[in-house]
Amino acid sequence: MKKIFVTYNNIVSSLGFDTVSNIENISREVSGIKRIDNEKLLREPFYSSLLDTEKLDVAFQKNGVSSEYTRLEKMMILSLQDVIKQSNIPLDAKTGFIISTTKGNVDVLDEDSKFSKERAYLSELGKQIQQFLGLQNEAVIISNACVSGIMAVSVAKRMIESKLYNHVLIVSGDVVSEFILSGFQSFQAISDAPCKPFSKNRTGINIGEAAASVLVTSNSDYLSNDAVQILGDASCNDANHISGPSRTGEGLYRSMESAFEEANIETDQVDYVSLHGTATNYNDEMEAIALNRMHLENVPVNSLKGYYGHTLGASGLLETIVGMQSLYNNILYASYGFDELGVSQSINIIKKTESKELTVFLKTASGFGGCNTAVLFKKIKNK
Amino acid sequence: MNTQYYIKNYCKIKEARVTLNDNLVFEDDTNELKSFFKNVYKHLELKYAKFFKMDNLSKLSFLAAEYILQNVENSTDRNIAIVLSNRASSLDTDRKHQNSIQDKENYYPSPAIFVYTLPNIAIGEISIKHQLKSENAFFVFDTFNAEFLCNYARVLLDKNKAESVLCGWVDVDNDNYEGFMYLVSRKGELKHTIKELTNIYQN
Numbered sequence: 001m002k003k004i005f006v007t008y009n010n011i012v013s014s015l016g017f018d019t020v021s022n023i024e025n026i027s028r029e030v031s032g033i034k035r036i037d038n039e040k041l042l043r044e045p046f047y048s049s050l051l052d053t054e055k056l057d058v059a060f061q062k063n064g065v066s067s068e069y070t071r072l073e074k075m076m077i078l079s080l081q082d083v084i085k086q087s088n089i090p091l092d093a094k095t096g097f098i099i100s101t102t103k104g105n106v107d108v109l110d111e112d113s114k115f116s117k118e119r120a121y122l123s124e125l126g127k128q129i130q131q132f133l134g135l136q137n138e139a140v141i142i143s144n145a146c147v148s149g150i151m152a153v154s155v156a157k158r159m160i161e162s163k164l165y166n167h168v169l170i171v172s173g174d175v176v177s178e179f180i181l182s183g184f185q186s187f188q189a190i191s192d193a194p195c196k197p198f199s200k201n202r203t204g205i206n207i208g209e210a211a212a213s214v215l216v217t218s219n220s221d222y223l224s225n226d227a228v229q230i231l232g233d234a235s236c237n238d239a240n241h242i243s244g245p246s247r248t249g250e251g252l253y254r255s256m257e258s259a260f261e262e263a264n265i266e267t268d269q270v271d272y273v274s275l276h277g278t279a280t281n282y283n284d285e286m287e288a289i290a291l292n293r294m295h296l297e298n299v300p301v302n303s304l305k306g307y308y309g310h311t312l313g314a315s316g317l318l319e320t321i322v323g324m325q326s327l328y329n330n331i332l333y334a335s336y337g338f339d340e341l342g343v344s345q346s347i348n349i350i351k352k353t354e355s356k357e358l359t360v361f362l363k364t365a366s367g368f369g370g371c372n373t374a375v376l377f378k379k380i381k382n383k
Numbered sequence: 384m385n386t387q388y389y390i391k392n393y394c395k396i397k398e399a400r401v402t403l404n405d406n407l408v409f410e411d412d413t414n415e416l417k418s419f420f421k422n423v424y425k426h427l428e429l430k431y432a433k434f435f436k437m438d439n440l441s442k443l444s445f446l447a448a449e450y451i452l453q454n455v456e457n458s459t460d461r462n463i464a465i466v467l468s469n470r471a472s473s474l475d476t477d478r479k480h481q482n483s484i485q486d487k488e489n490y491y492p493s494p495a496i497f498v499y500t501l502p503n504i505a506i507g508e509i510s511i512k513h514q515l516k517s518e519n520a521f522f523v524f525d526t527f528n529a530e531f532l533c534n535y536a537r538v539l540l541d542k543n544k545a546e547s548v549l550c551g552w553v554d555v556d557n558d559n560y561e562g563f564m565y566l567v568s569r570k571g572e573l574k575h576t577i578k579e580l581t582n583i584y585q586n
Binding site: 043104110111120121122123126138142144151155158161164178184185186187237238240241242250254258262367368369370371 | 473501502507515516517521523530537544
């Protein structure tokens with residue numbers, strides 16, 4: 001089986017418009033989460049990491065485009081444009097295109113939106129981005145709740161394995177909208193303070209927004225310095241509850257088991273795990289249980305939600321990109337917001353940013369609908 | 384060398400009719416979604432109270448999966464992957480959630496509705512009913528994408544990620560609905576090819 005890699009990448013978020021600036025902020029333990037008072041988004045103040053609208057528009061205007069694009073389309077276009085430019089990948093029929101998003105342009109359903117309600121169809125979002133960037137293939141859109149971003153990496157790999165494409169460009173993203181905030185609020189899942197994944201005093205989720213992009217390829221001519229090989233991947237369902245994780249972490253456990261089997265490596269070869277860590281009671285507890293079942297309780301782990309909040313369809317890909325930088329820089333980044341362990345089983349949370357020789361990392365995510373994804377990555381080049 | 388896989392059973396739910404392998408199994412005189420889905424549920428002789436809490440996309444997906452999986456021996460807790468797709472994602476329920484927050488004087492977002500604003504919840508419902516703790520993914524396309532689904536199911540089987548794959552197109556958009564589901568298996572007669580899939584989808 002041929003090797004498949006995740007290579008050139010970009011993050012557009014409150015912490016910067018490229019991967020380098022995002023990592024600079026994370027390495028200085030700067031969080032993008034702030035208190036927001038905006039009644040158009042939520043009736044009470046909330047905590048979120050939002051992009052600066054003016055900065056986004058200034059960056060986007062460099063494209064010299066007069067026609068109108070939604071906030072999400074601008075973020076996605078800027079992000080994917082950077083990856084296309086860096087990689088110089090041919091935009092031909094053998095380059096596939098994946099979008100991962102949970103809600104796309106759902107904010108256009110609001111009566112106050114100036115955009116047509118047709119724009120809420122995800123295939124419309126796909127067409128806007130495809131046409132703007134001149135991609136040949138229709139977007140394969142993954143809308144699989146909170147695992148969408150990392151699942152996209154697995155799907156890209158499988159599309160290349162099936163010989164459908166030689167390369168796949170992925171862009172992932174979601175924006176913070178009243179639609180999403182009101183829904184999570186109705187679940188009483190939203191924290192009234194900056195989120196504290198895995199902490200004893202955690203009080204729930206912060207929703208954030210971001211776009212993240214990567215190139216996935218089997219062609220070693222397109223390897224960036226921070227490129228990683230995808231060793232194994234799986235997405236298994238809990239078959240337990242549609243809005244809460246399995247108490248035994250069954251789906252996540254099975255996903256990890258299947259990814260390890262494919263990678264043909266042992267759990268003691270993993271140097272770092274990038275967890276989902278939304279800071280809700282049930283999610284964090286479930287992850288600690290699944291990690292222990294996999295005997296990964298001593299491996300350094302973090303959640304990046306303290307820096308970005310939960311960026312929904314972007315989160316899994318964004319966190320994979322940060323994981324790639326961890327490997328390349330040989331640095332474990334602190335799990336921001338963590339104080340005292342607040343899950344019933346022991347796990348090894350990274351409390352402060354530190355240097356360590358790293359080769360293999362595991363990325364996991366879980367979401368509504370009982371979905372889970374686990375993907376193993378290995379560093380290719382040394383700095 | 385590509386292994387040949389097979390389309391074991393296929394079910395269509397549209398225009399107030401249910402067909403299994405192109406044979407009519409149920410026909411209703413109402414095309415109103417809620418009543419029609421309820422009548423199909425009755426026809427299946429199911430006792431599953433959760434059904435009535437589902438949104439229309441989940442109901443459609445759940446019912447189509449029942450017709451396929453009731454023909455699979457010991458289908459519970461088997462390694463059957465689920466790969467579904469559609470055009471409207473969860474927009475049908477998204478509109479309901481948006482209505483509940485549009486009017487600030489009459490603001491009533493509900494978790495029971497919000498949870499269905501994700502299309503993969505339909506996969507979750509099928510997984511729970513049949514205890515399928517297997518590979519699953521939900522995709523959105525402009526139209527039924529036989530090429531993608533065929534390739535994706537093949538990779539899952541080639542790599543032993545699943546022993547069979549429940550695939551489908553399940554779309555609900557206001558009053559319109561269309562369900563097409565099929566099982567890709569290692570044994571059978573009807574070849575699992577893009578051409579065959581396109582044929583049975585269009586017939």
